[in-house]
Amino acid sequence: MTGNSNDRRKYGLIGHPLKHSLSPYIHDHIMRKCGIKGSYKLLDIPTDEFDDHVLKVTECLDGYNITIPYKERIIPYLNKLEGHAGKYSTVNTVIEAKGFSSDIEALLQSEIPYKGNNILILGAGGAARAVLAAALISGCRSAGVWSRRTEQSAGLIEEFRRLHPNAIIFQEDTINTDTKSTNLYSCDKAFYDVIVNATPAGMWPECGIPPVSRELILNSVYVYDTIYNPLATRLVLCARSYGIRAESGLDMLVRQAVVSQKIWDPKADLSLFSPLKLQQRVKYMMFNLFPIKIVLTGFMGCGKTVTGKALASVLKIPFTDLDEVIIERTGMTITDFFAENGEETFRDIESENLKEVMRKEGSIVIATGGGTLMRDQNVETVRSNRGFIFFLDAEPEISIKRTENDTLRPLLKNRTSEEIRELYSQRLPAYIRASDHIIDSSGSVTDSVNRIKAALGLSDALHT
Ligand code: S3P
Numbered sequence: 001m002t003g004n005s006n007d008r009r010k011y012g013l014i015g016h017p018l019k020h021s022l023s024p025y026i027h028d029h030i031m032r033k034c035g036i037k038g039s040y041k042l043l044d045i046p047t048d049e050f051d052d053h054v055l056k057v058t059e060c061l062d063g064y065n066i067t068i069p070y071k072e073r074i075i076p077y078l079n080k081l082e083g084h085a086g087k088y089s090t091v092n093t094v095i096e097a098k099g100f101s102s103d104i105e106a107l108l109q110s111e112i113p114y115k116g117n118n119i120l121i122l123g124a125g126g127a128a129r130a131v132l133a134a135a136l137i138s139g140c141r142s143a144g145v146w147s148r149r150t151e152q153s154a155g156l157i158e159e160f161r162r163l164h165p166n167a168i169i170f171q172e173d174t175i176n177t178d179t180k181s182t183n184l185y186s187c188d189k190a191f192y193d194v195i196v197n198a199t200p201a202g203m204w205p206e207c208g209i210p211p212v213s214r215e216l217i218l219n220s221v222y223v224y225d226t227i228y229n230p231l232a233t234r235l236v237l238c239a240r241s242y243g244i245r246a247e248s249g250l251d252m253l254v255r256q257a258v259v260s261q262k263i264w265d266p267k268a269d270l271s272l273f274s275p276l277k278l279q280q281r282v283k284y285m286m287f288n289l290f291p292i293k294i295v296l297t298g299f300m301g302c303g304k305t306v307t308g309k310a311l312a313s314v315l316k317i318p319f320t321d322l323d324e325v326i327i328e329r330t331g332m333t334i335t336d337f338f339a340e341n342g343e344e345t346f347r348d349i350e351s352e353n354l355k356e357v358m359r360k361e362g363s364i365v366i367a368t369g370g371g372t373l374m375r376d377q378n379v380e381t382v383r384s385n386r387g388f389i390f391f392l393d394a395e396p397e398i399s400i401k402r403t404e405n406d407t408l409r410p411l412l413k414n415r416t417s418e419e420i421r422e423l424y425s426q427r428l429p430a431y432i433r434a435s436d437h438i439i440d441s442s443g444s445v446t447d448s449v450n451r452i453k454a455a456l457g458l459s460d461a462l463h464t
Contacts, residue, residue, distance in 0.1 A: 009038030010060060011264065014074075015067035018044045020204075020229065020289070022282060023065065026257045029281075033273035036265060038062075045070075063095040063264035065102075065257075071126045075099065087163060088133045090126060093260045100263050103127075106255035107134035111247065112224050113194060114138035120172060120190065120220075121145045122211050123198035124153035127226045131196045132156065136164045144172035144192065147199070190216060195235075197225045202233040204290040208383035210234035218242055228253050229290040230386070231283045232456045237388060237437040240455050248457055250279050283458055287317050287363040294363075294452070295382050297431060298392035299424050300370040300409050301399030303441045307392060307448040308367035314449060315458075317363040322372060325353050334369075338410035347375065354378050358385040371411070373434045374427060382434075390452055391435035394442045396424040 009031075013023045027040035043057050043064070050070060054077055058064055066074050071090045075081065079097040084090075084104040091099035107130055114135045121128050121135070124147035135143050147153035150171070157169050172190060201211040207230050217223060223239035228249035232240075239246035254275045261268055286292075294311065296304040305321050312319035323334060326349055330337055337346055350372055357366055358381055366387075373379050373389065382389055394402075400417050403409065412420065432438065439451040453459070 007037050009036065009062045009264070010041075011038055011063050011065075012041040012043045012058075012061050013065045013067060014043050014045060014054065014057065014070060016044055016046055016050075016069065018042045018067075021067075022228070022253065022289075023257065025282070025285075026254060026278065027261070029278055030257060030261055030270065030273055034261075034268055034270055035272070036261070036268055058094070063093070063260070065260055066092050066094060068126055071103075084133060084137070088129060090129055090133075092256065093263050095264050100260075101130065101133075102256040102259035102263065103130040103252070104133050104137070105259045106252050107131060108137060109255055109259075110134075110224070110251055111245075112196065113222050114140040116141050117193035117221075118142045118144070118191070119194045119196065120192035120216075121196050121198055122201075123147055124149055124156045125198065127198035128153075129156060131198050131224075131226070132160055132169070135196075136160065136167050136169070140167075140194075142168035142170070144170055144190070146172040191219045192216070193220060194222045194224070195220045196223075197227065197233075197235055200227070202235055203227045204229040204292075205386060207234065207292065207386045207388070210238065214238060217244065220244060222246070224251075225249055226252060229286065230292050230388075231286040231290075231458075232388075234388065234436050236457070237455055241435075241437040250282060250457075254279055254282075279457075280459060283456070284315070287315060291361065291363040291386065293358055293382070293385060293387040294365045295387045295389045296365070296367045296392055297373045297389055297434060298370065298394070298441065299396070299399050299427060299431070300412060301402035301406075302370070302392040302394040303402075303445060303448055304367035304370075304392055306445050307441065307452070308365045310445050311449045311452055312365040314453070315363070315365070317365060319365045319367070320357055320360075321367045322350065322354060322357060323367075323369050325357060326350060329353065333408065335408060335410045335413070343410075347371070351375060351378055351381070355381050358382060358387060370427075374430050379434045388437070389435045390455070391431045391438045392441035392448060393431070393438055394440070396421045398442050399424065 021042055024040045031038050045053050071092055074091050078099040081099045083100055085099045085101040090101050093100040093102045115138050117140055119135045119140045121131050132143055145153045145157055153171055157171055160169050197211045199211055201209050217239050223244055223246040225233045225235050226249040227233050232248055236246040236248050258270055296308050298304055309319050400420055403412055406412050437455045441448045
């Protein structure tokens with residue numbers, strides 16, 4: 001590497017593919033805030049061209065990051081490996097032909113409670129390698145590694161056992177690939193304090209597949225998903241729904257960027273910038289970069305429409321009410337439609353319109369009808385179109401009070417409070433089954449909006 005004669009630093013990211021990378025935005029932001037003059041570019045090298053081009057591409061840079069699939073492949077081109085990079089054979093930051101792992105450093109700085117805990121690591125690729133290293137360096141009690149590619153996980157375990165002869169590292173084999181359920185892997189036998197997802201399961205655009213079953217999540221105390229797009233994966237939403245602390249991979253992405261900047265310029269004063277504020281900015285940007293559908297479900301009167309409108313306005317994305325779409329399409333009120341065509345026909349129209357709304361481009365908040373997600377096929381429509389389901393659960397008494405004197409809901413007509421409560425109880429299991437996250441919507445609309453924002457990892461105080 002030659003370096004630059006002028007003051008402007010030239011940095012970049014080598015990898016393939018790089019289309020969706022957030023790194024240029026993150027590094028530009030850090031450099032701007034900290035008064036570092038420089039640029040950060042994406043340098044995509046196809047796998048069959050790596051060996052021919054890597055030296056040429058990197059020679060004019062002052063420093064660079066390296067990502068999948070090249071974190072090991074870069075090593076022969078370097079003169080020296082520093083810190084954890086050498087021991088664990090993984091490099092993601094380079095300066096003057098010296099390789100470092102800011103990934104491991106970032107994972108060590110994260111809030112993952114490794115020490116004394118049993119950690120489950122899902123995956124056996126580059127991310128899993130860094131997580132396993134951080135867990136062992138920090139003194140975890142044990143580390144179970146699970147991967148569908150059992151040979152790869154066996155190899156990783158063998159290598160790490162040599163590096164940490166006294167550590168307890170094992171192949172988790174009670175977890176099965178469960179093709180029947182919506183979870184990729186399912187297990188109700190294993191108990192882990194900490195679960196770290198280092199697989200691509202749940203990554204945008206295939207957000208519908210969470211890596212593990214609810215049972216496994218419920219038995220844990222901390223969940224970390226190395227995926228940062230979408231801003232909250234189904235895994236993270238599920239954990240937060242049950243009060244289990246969970247962090248998205250954006251935490252690691254920002255932390256490793258800061259560590260890289262420090263490696264490239266040890267004198268830089270990085271205290272001038274707030275990683276949390278940057279995370280918030282990026283999370284709000286995600287609605288444009290990686291569009292998702294926030295789908296609200298729950299019993300009549302739980303507040304889907306009012307909460308949906310308020311949430312959409314806060315997130316600055318559009319709002320759609322499925323009932324309103326149906327009213328507009330059919331030219332009839334829901335009550336008249338029920339009276340003329342019956343409930344089954346309404347349900348068919350509802351399913352068709354849900355499909356159309358879900359296929360719209362861009363992020364959107366959708367309030368469904370209280371019965372929409374009673375049909376499994378509609379849940380599937382949501383899942384396969386980057387939809388995340390929030391169940392707004394209000395006490396039936398509150399719903400009854402809110403819908404008193406209502407004439408627009410045919411299912412409330414001529415029903416006693418007892419019967420309405422009964423309908424709620426019948427539907428409750430289906431709402432819970434379908435949901436990615438449950439919030440109590442018995443309070444104010446602002447309360448409900450704040451709970452959904454918290455589940456997504458968004459906080460107003462930090463959004464400037
Ligand atoms: C229904 C709920 C209504 C509407 C229709 C049927 C239901 O929507 O779709 O009257 O089956 O629960 P809201 O939940 O918005 O009231």
